[in-house]
Amino acid sequence: MELYMTAFENIQSNPTEPVNRIVLDLCSMEEKCTYEQLLDLYAYCLVHEISLHIESLPGWFEKDKKVWNIPEEKRKEQAAKAGLDLVFPFRRRFASLSGLEKSAFRSSFHLNKRLLAYAREKGIEVLIRQSMELLDQRLFVPDPKKDGRQTPMKGHPVFIAQHATATCCRGCLNKWHHVPKGRKLLGHEKQEVMLLHKEWLEREMARK
Numbered sequence: 001m002e003l004y005m006t007a008f009e010n011i012q013s014n015p016t017e018p019v020n021r022i023v024l025d026l027c028s029m030e031e032k033c034t035y036e037q038l039l040d041l042y043a044y045c046l047v048h049e050i051s052l053h054i055e056s057l058p059g060w061f062e063k064d065k066k067v068w069n070i071p072e073e074k075r076k077e078q079a080a081k082a083g084l085d086l087v088f089p090f091r092r093r094f095a096s097l098s099g100l101e102k103s104a105f106r107s108s109f110h111l112n113k114r115l116l117a118y119a120r121e122k123g124i125e126v127l128i129r130q131s132m133e134l135l136d137q138r139l140f141v142p143d144p145k146k147d148g149r150q151t152p153m154k155g156h157p158v159f160i161a162q163h164a165t166a167t168c169c170r171g172c173l174n175k176w177h178h179v180p181k182g183r184k185l186l187g188h189e190k191q192e193v194m195l196l197h198k199e200w201l202e203r204e205m206a207r208k
Contacts, residue, residue, distance in 0.1 A: 021051040027075050029058035042084050043129040046194055052086040054079045083187040094177040094192040097199055109164035111157055111204045119157045119205050131158045131197050140185045165196040
């Protein structure tokens with residue numbers, strides 16, 4: 001039985017039975033699991049406020065077009081390093097949207113018609129998944145390439161959301177949200193970033 005697919009299909013096939021928490025132990029999963037599959041599940045759980053704990057990765061794991069054979073004794077350690085756990089209810093530590101909007105610069109950002117249409121077409125789950133993918137190397141790592149200039153001012157709804165929520169670079173993340181530079185973001189810090197993006201994007205998508 002493929003534990004990943006079972007968990008994901010059970011959530012979507014039983015909408016009348018609320019799921020509050022998912023624990024995934026993929027250690028015995030025989031087939032390859034991809035990072036993209038886990039991001040799909042992460043995005044779904046975050047949008048629907050379902051706590052998620054990935055106990056262990058499988059033996060075969062694909063990320064960045066590379067397939068890794070993870071020894072059994074390392075599978076729990078690698079799951080923790082992925083930082084994809086979610087906890088609800090959530091205790092916020094970051095600046096709120098209302099606080100960010102007091103900045104004339106931050107409050108000046110909005111999705112243009114093209115990006116707004118794209119966001120509405122894709123939906124919030126897809127946008128959150130794309131956000132995780134885009135930020136994996138642009139923000140979550142200790143020393144992002146060209147930090148301070150790595151986020152465009154146009155081109156994708158996530159880029160605009162980053163500027164609006166002061167999650168565009170490690171400098172802004174430190175100044176506004178007090179996340180120190182020079183280290184990877186922790187799981188709960190990634191969750192805070194994604195929740196800010198979700199809140200801002202949903203507000204934009206509701207605009208007339």
